Amino acid sequence: MLLSCQNAALAYDGRVVADGLRFTVSAGDYLCVLGENGSGKTTLLHGLLGWKTPCTGKIIHAAQPQNLGIGYLPQQTAAQKDFPASVFEVVLSGRIGRLGFRPFYAAADKVAAQKNLKRLGLGRFGRQCFRELSGGQQRRALLARALCAAQKLLILDEPLAGLDPAAVRDVYALLQKLNADGLTIIMVSHDLPGALSHATHILHLQGRQKFFGTVKDYKAWRKREHA
Numbered sequence: 001m002l003l004s005c006q007n008a009a010l011a012y013d014g015r016v017v018a019d020g021l022r023f024t025v026s027a028g029d030y031l032c033v034l035g036e037n038g039s040g041k042t043t044l045l046h047g048l049l050g051w052k053t054p055c056t057g058k059i060i061h062a063a064q065p066q067n068l069g070i071g072y073l074p075q076q077t078a079a080q081k082d083f084p085a086s087v088f089e090v091v092l093s094g095r096i097g098r099l100g101f102r103p104f105y106a107a108a109d110k111v112a113a114q115k116n117l118k119r120l121g122l123g124r125f126g127r128q129c130f131r132e133l134s135g136g137q138q139r140r141a142l143l144a145r146a147l148c149a150a151q152k153l154l155i156l157d158e159p160l161a162g163l164d165p166a167a168v169r170d171v172y173a174l175l176q177k178l179n180a181d182g183l184t185i186i187m188v189s190h191d192l193p194g195a196l197s198h199a200t201h202i203l204h205l206q207g208r209q210k211f212f213g214t215v216k217d218y219k220a221w222r223k224r225e226h227a
Helices: 041-048 087-098 107-119 135-149 165-180 192-198 215-225
Strands: 003-012 015-025 030-034 056-061 070-073 153-157 184-188 201-205 209-214
Touching: 003 041, 015 041, 015 201, 015 209, 030 041, 030 192, 041 153, 041 184, 070 135, 087 107, 087 135, 107 135, 135 153, 135 165, 165 184, 165 192, 192 215, 201 215, 209 215
Parallel strands: 030 184, 030 201, 070 153, 153 184
Antiparallel strands: 003 015, 003 056, 201 209
């Protein structure tokens, strides 16, 4: 078990937006979180990251969140789109959490940054200014940064936003490989067909937890809900 929500509720601006959360994420899971806008998905991720304390219930982690080796890709903001740094520097910053008492990046950090740039098809853009990239390229660069931080768990908030169909296929293929290699993935998505094709588990939110379980059981649940 990496983390577990035990009858937890999370609030945003004083209003409960995700209630009745009862699920467990184990090592090797690929969990897709589905639900309409405003259903509490991003707030849930902030709770899983340890940034937000449940107003009722509890979220239990196998270790302190900072020690779990979590890579996180947030929804993109205007500030992120205007980073005054090179693409390589932005991706390399994902290794900050591994510096410990070292004042500088090690060679291994730089190798990891270059490797993840290539994984996302951005190897030739390393020296370019981040703000000069297209929206889709920026999204891939920020995913590369999250991969630099991830050791056991990768948490992604709408990672496919702004990507063209070819890039979406490439990201899904990469996540599938990473998950097969043992990386646990939690991903917020609006792409139902993609979630059903790639995830192992589904969490469906609608202000509260409506479903949690395997993809097979989720398909049966949806069929009953829409009968």
